[in-house]
Amino acid sequence: MTQLGLDDIGPLPDHLGRDGGATVPIVTPMGDRMWLVRDYALARLVLTDARFSRAEAVAPHAPRFNDAQPVPASMMSMDGSEHARLRRIITGTFTSGRVAAMAPGIERLVDRHLDDLEAAGPGADVMDRLAVPLPLAVLCTLMGVPHADSLRFGTWVGVLFDVSASTPQQKVRHRVELARYMAGLVERKRREPGADLLTALIERHDGGELSLTELVTMGLSLLMAGYETTIGQIGLAVLSLLAEPARRDGFLERPAAAVEELLRLNPSTPLSFPRVAVETVELGDVTVRAGEGVLVSLFDANRDGRVFPAGPDRRPAPHLTFGHGPHRCPGAPLAQLQVRIAVERLLRRFPGLRLAGGAPAVQWKDGLLTRGPAHLHVSW
Template identity: 60%
Template structure:
């Protein structure tokens, strides 16, 4: 689907995500009924309230949103002590200090991609040339996955995140292939002296902190959650910035506003439009409706970030940012553990991209901006630019 740049950057959205009341019922792609929360304050309540369970939402009898949901033993599918235990295992690797130490590596990988773009230009597809390969390289390096295996992962992960273009049987086959590969890689790394994140997970397993199943699922979850979302976020953010000539020029003139601009881009055009479903453990009043025990709720992060009762001129890109925290990385105990890494990559990409190509602009033509469709993650299939 081609999208004319210079207009709102929501892209193709299902009918139930059009503007409307704060809490509304809808039917999921799987045919189940859920509640959609589009209000910022109510969304924060659902994301942090222990009366709404992630673990219950993974049970066989629970309403289902689509067939691309995380496994029951994934960290994002657990509650309480089990969730806290798995989160502790990985949180240190994504601390502000540890992520800051990755900056030089991310800068180097970004410069390699920009060199390749410059050599083949002028003009390029930023999705294929930058937004897709960079997060994959960063994650493979961080986890300790051989660079030559990156292409394999890209094909596997893109099928698993797809909602409509691949069949459940195809997704099941790819999941088994991923698990087999990760199991083989873990066995190889068990006898190495590497200092990557996957080796750290193996150490936690050998110490009894993780089961074998949790070790496999956690390794895969970190790779999958950090790849497609960051690919989408880079493309969406560059498009939004290039479509706002005032902020674009302001950022080039005043690089010191980069951090609030990055935060605004995350708020305005998140690659993750919806939270994972949560199931009510008891009746809970949300605005004008009562969610009954056993009913499922999904929070629209996209709409919460544009709530007119919370944000001043919410559709605009404000170079000085907002004091109110956005919902793009979630809220509460399930807030995205990889948020510092995603923010770092986006910041470095924008800083070096605009410095390298100060006259960067979206290319002319109706097919310069093409949206991905049928995915649980928002993103672009193509973003052609000139300089």
């Protein structure tokens, strides 16, 4: 039995693939027993099969990995027809056209942050100057959060992925503050509608497709799910390219394909949200009993050598960084766009970019379900 603790989802979770089979038993930080799936094919099965339930995973009696779970009213915690109904509303408003139209604005934001980075001089922190403020500004623009509220909002929004950085009481307080803020923003948008996603969702509510609770929860879910994950993904991408100069050169030749490979190799969310088996399932060479919890190691599944063999001739397969199946992240295109624009413009602006000397250039985040640098100091 592997004891899986907070260190095990840290900077380089290669421990997940060292020993054992495709599915192994673990003990979570909460002291519960679960199965950890590390095989690509079995991971896709767990992420799509209705016998593995997200709704059951947030029930009071369910085994838990940690207490940083989406609320039961969140689309991320639903199964079946209710999940599909909310998913259709999201995909009908959060369209590829809306994301594509954001590209010029994201480019301007990135250039402004790179100006700040250059002004700070060699030794500046890519996280503070680019990776952290960019996703916050993009999400606030997308949802119509006023600029004056963005800093306050940014101190709350990471609570969804907070494992140990705050107390349970602080988590509850932040969740309440976020819900109150979003409810107030909905009322403000009713009086002053805009061309933002929240206004579009309010129109769905007014048309009877969403309850007020679903509207508020959906707004919060979109904001929180796209914040810490994108911050980590930008930081991990930059660090990977600085560590491998050959990969950096290839990035500038084919940035879109290079981003997908970086996302595969270094997911900022190394583990899926838990699921609970609603009946007994044969999962590879193990039997998962009804009521048992299952996690997918996205990190390991993305590095399954039978699916992703080494070498230039390997055939690409879809990575699982954004999940798979009904619960695949609807914000994946926006995250991919931000990572591509941020990293490409950073490398073109600073062709001599490298890790700063002196004090440790990289400091890692601690206490979050996501992974990535807290600080990444660079020179050029």
